[in-house]
Amino acid sequence: MSAPYQKVAYYPGCALEGTGHAYDRSTRAVGKALGLELVDLEHWNCCGAMEVKNVDPKLQTYLSARNLSIAKDMGFETVMAPCNGCYHNLKKAEYDLAHDPASVEVNRRLTAKAGHTEYQPGEVTTIHALDWIKQAIGEEGLKARIRNSLAGLKVANYYGCMYTRPRHIFPEKDKGPNSESTLKPHFMDDLLTAAGAECVEYPLKTACCGGAHSLSDADTSTRLVLNLLTTAEACGAEVIATECPTCHTGLEMHQVRAEKVLGQKTRVKILYFTQLLGMALGLSARKVGVQENFSDPSDLLRARRLG
Amino acid sequence: MPIHEKSLIRRENLVTHERLTLEGVDVSGDWSTFIQPRVITDYNEMMEQEIAALAGGEAIHRCWQCGSCTNACTINAINPEFNPRYWIYLIRLGMESELLRDKDIIWQCVSCNKCTYACPRDVNPEGVMKATAHWLELKGHTAQSPSMAFDEEFSSQVFATGKIEEGRVLRGFFARTGQKLQQDWLMALLRGLLMRLPVAYLMRLGLAGLIRPRTRGWGRARAALDDYVKDRRAADRRALHLDPSETHQ
Numbered sequence: 001m002s003a004p005y006q007k008v009a010y011y012p013g014c015a016l017e018g019t020g021h022a023y024d025r026s027t028r029a030v031g032k033a034l035g036l037e038l039v040d041l042e043h044w045n046c047c048g049a050m051e052v053k054n055v056d057p058k059l060q061t062y063l064s065a066r067n068l069s070i071a072k073d074m075g076f077e078t079v080m081a082p083c084n085g086c087y088h089n090l091k092k093a094e095y096d097l098a099h100d101p102a103s104v105e106v107n108r109r110l111t112a113k114a115g116h117t118e119y120q121p122g123e124v125t126t127i128h129a130l131d132w133i134k135q136a137i138g139e140e141g142l143k144a145r146i147r148n149s150l151a152g153l154k155v156a157n158y159y160g161c162m163y164t165r166p167r168h169i170f171p172e173k174d175k176g177p178n179s180e181s182t183l184k185p186h187f188m189d190d191l192l193t194a195a196g197a198e199c200v201e202y203p204l205k206t207a208c209c210g211g212a213h214s215l216s217d218a219d220t221s222t223r224l225v226l227n228l229l230t231t232a233e234a235c236g237a238e239v240i241a242t243e244c245p246t247c248h249t250g251l252e253m254h255q256v257r258a259e260k261v262l263g264q265k266t267r268v269k270i271l272y273f274t275q276l277l278g279m280a281l282g283l284s285a286r287k288v289g290v291q292e293n294f295s296d297p298s299d300l301l302r303a304r305r306l307g
Numbered sequence: 308m309p310i311h312e313k314s315l316i317r318r319e320n321l322v323t324h325e326r327l328t329l330e331g332v333d334v335s336g337d338w339s340t341f342i343q344p345r346v347i348t349d350y351n352e353m354m355e356q357e358i359a360a361l362a363g364g365e366a367i368h369r370c371w372q373c374g375s376c377t378n379a380c381t382i383n384a385i386n387p388e389f390n391p392r393y394w395i396y397l398i399r400l401g402m403e404s405e406l407l408r409d410k411d412i413i414w415q416c417v418s419c420n421k422c423t424y425a426c427p428r429d430v431n432p433e434g435v436m437k438a439t440a441h442w443l444e445l446k447g448h449t450a451q452s453p454s455m456a457f458d459e460e461f462s463s464q465v466f467a468t469g470k471i472e473e474g475r476v477l478r479g480f481f482a483r484t485g486q487k488l489q490q491d492w493l494m495a496l497l498r499g500l501l502m503r504l505p506v507a508y509l510m511r512l513g514l515a516g517l518i519r520p521r522t523r524g525w526g527r528a529r530a531a532l533d534d535y536v537k538d539r540r541a542a543d544r545r546a547l548h549l550d551p552s553e554t555h556q
Contacts, residue, residue: 017520018473045469045522050418051461054437054454056539057362059532063465066528106535113531165420182424208381208419215480216453217415223385224417253496260492294496 005127005136009076010038011067013086014046020083020245022289026274027082027129029288033281034137034145041070041079047089050212050246058106064093065107068126069119082129082274084244088162088169090126095169097121128163129274130187130243131180139194147282149196153304155276156202156237156268157188158228160247164206188243188273195280200235204228211246214253222261225254229266238300241273248272252294269297279306314387316342350401353548358398358442360546362539363434370395376422376432382415389415391422391432394439406439407448414440414452445547456483466532469522 016024031038044067046052048060068090071079081087096103098121111118127135133142164182167173173180180187185206189199209228210221228251232240242248251270258264271293278288285307290297301307313321324339358364370392377383377392389412397406413436422432443449451459460479464471481487522528541551 014471014520015473043523045525045528046465046471048465049461049471051458052465054441054458055462055536057434059462059535062532110528110531110535113534114528116528161419161421164424166423208417208421210381210417212418213415213454213457215477216457216484217417220382220385220415220417224381253492256496256499257492260495294499296499 005036005078005080005132007037007039008127008132009041009071009074009079011041011044011047011071011079011081011086011090011126013044013081013083014049015083015085015245015249019249019294022292023082023245023248023272023274025287025289025292026272026278029283030133030274030278030281033278033283034133034142036132036136038080039074039076041067042074044070047086049085049089058103060089061093061096061103062107062110064089065097065111065119066114066116068093068124069111069117071124072119073117076124078125078127080127080129080132082243083246084128084160084162085246087126087128091169093119094121094124094126095171128243130163130191133191133277134187139190142191142194142277146195146280148280148306150192150276150280150304150306151196151198153197153276153306154236154238155192155197155199156232156235156240157192157199157205157273158202158232158240158242158247158251159185159188159205160211160242160244161206161208163243188241192241192273192276195277197276197280200232200237202232202235202237204231209247209250209254211244211250214246214250218254218257219261221250222254222257225251226258226262226264226266229255229258229268230264232268233266237268239269239271239276239297241271241276243273249294255295269300270295271297283307319343320345347402349404351403352401354401354403354406354442355399357547358435358438361438361441361543363431363436364438364442365434366428366430367395367398367435367438369428370399370430371428372396373427375425375427376430379421379425381417381419381421386412386415388412391416391436395430395432395435398435398439410443410449413443414449414454416440441543442547445543445549453484456480459483466529466536468519469525469528470520472520475519 012024028038045063048063052063053060081090097107108118164185167182170182173182193199207228208224210224214221240251248270255266275288275290279285285301290307320343322341322343323336326335327339355367359367372392374392377390380389380391382389388409394406416433416436418433420433426432440452444451444455457480460483461471461476464476544551
């Protein structure tokens, strides 16, 4: 199989340097194990997450466009962002700068004042860590490299909001077989199935965890997360696989909060999909940063002889 | 006549007589239910235009009231009072007093974008929710919501250094909203983490708290962003017929 994403620019973002460090660690470890090269974006800035757009959406567009222009300066056409928030914002900037003259105007003005290269639509394309592994290695390639199959592990794949919505900003999705679906995404299911896992039918794969108000409206977030957790358990899942540090931390935080505040305990474990893939590729739990997760999945990993 | 969709009518506008006989016919209970008539004269005809002038509200005029947004809404599923379709209707008609009855929950939109995904008219209801919450704050109808306090804290750190550090955002947010940092569940979470974490990771976290992560060469970008934010704030206030020289924080 050809490898279109053999070497890509890597945009970790703020969360992957903080609470989502396990995701950064496992993404890099999986890339290394698969022989894929990541080159860190130099002097990147925050994408604005879900907060800056509420001050002004065009500021978020500028912040992301600055990161895209860095990738261009470094000679890359593809930048890979594992965080759903970063990925979404970079895609949104690509879309807005190709379609909205007012956004182009503001970006031009801010770029000129800040004194760096201006990003032009189409010069750089953002992909998610899922696209990266799916396109560069593919299911067959992955199967050939599995050393510690996830056989029998029941996984609910949770994609969250920002990976598929709004659909307008993802022109490569919904293009039939082999493309990702915005209504019923399956790339994570494809990859983890190739790694031997049994992916359960999980109807809430694109439901919202309330991550935008994780702290500012904690009761709402707890209710939304509890629904995700109990539904995953009802679907027979032992693990929820995540692909976003905000969702991941939100699920872990509100799993504890639901127990402390509402007295509702759930047992399902929460792991980044890269952690599961890494262990299937024969990496240790420590190598994929399991000890950095807020929730402790070691019982399950021991029982399944993983990591 | 029976009233269908009774749940859509505010309870105080429904009148039922437990015991009532009209011209010899017993119409007690449900048989005498009717909706209180009302006359509305206090339309705010500027409201749609003002909300459309704020970021996110631009396409509100496209709405044709299909209700796909409310049907898809994450928050509506846990609180039926949260109804984007209805609020867009009120804004477009200028029924300000009706909108104000829900002023304290509009900020609760979680930006999941299910509405924007479902909308057949590209209204961008998520943006309209944000513009409406913003409008309510600027007009002084609501105090700053916890969500906006979080957004402002987060954004000010991005503008200042190009990056955020989560511990600092957390502390700043709790300080802004006057909450104590030692929430029971947060402490339980941290204790669990401290028990298992390797020392090197803790040191890295501690270090990030002391030495703020920042983007190299950010100075000029910071100046450009500060200027833009100032311009935008003044423009928003002008659009809402408020004194542009005042700030709204």
